[in-house]
Amino acid sequence: MLETAYFLITLGHRTPAEVARAVRRVPGITEAVVTMGEVDIIAIAQMEGTRGFPMLAEELKKIDGVASVTACVVVRP
Numbered sequence: 001m002l003e004t005a006y007f008l009i010t011l012g013h014r015t016p017a018e019v020a021r022a023v024r025r026v027p028g029i030t031e032a033v034v035t036m037g038e039v040d041i042i043a044i045a046q047m048e049g050t051r052g053f054p055m056l057a058e059e060l061k062k063i064d065g066v067a068s069v070t071a072c073v074v075v076r077p
Contacts, residue, residue, distance in 0.1 A: 004074040009041040014065030
């Protein structure tokens with residue numbers, strides 16, 4: 001069964017559009033949108049099981065311009 005997680009991404013520098021393009025290229029990410037508010041980008045990921053989500057968060061943190069990543073795993077759709 002596919003599990004879903006939302007990744008709340010805050011930026012330090014670089015424009016949100018640039019970073020969102022890089023986020024969309026990360027395997028497992030199905031969508032990334034630029035937002036206004038406390039976070040700059042919300043990315044959605046889907047994969048079999050939840051074990052890969054922490055590694056995915058670490059990959060997102062490696063993107064230039066990303067200051068922080070918070071993962072929110074969906075427990076009830």
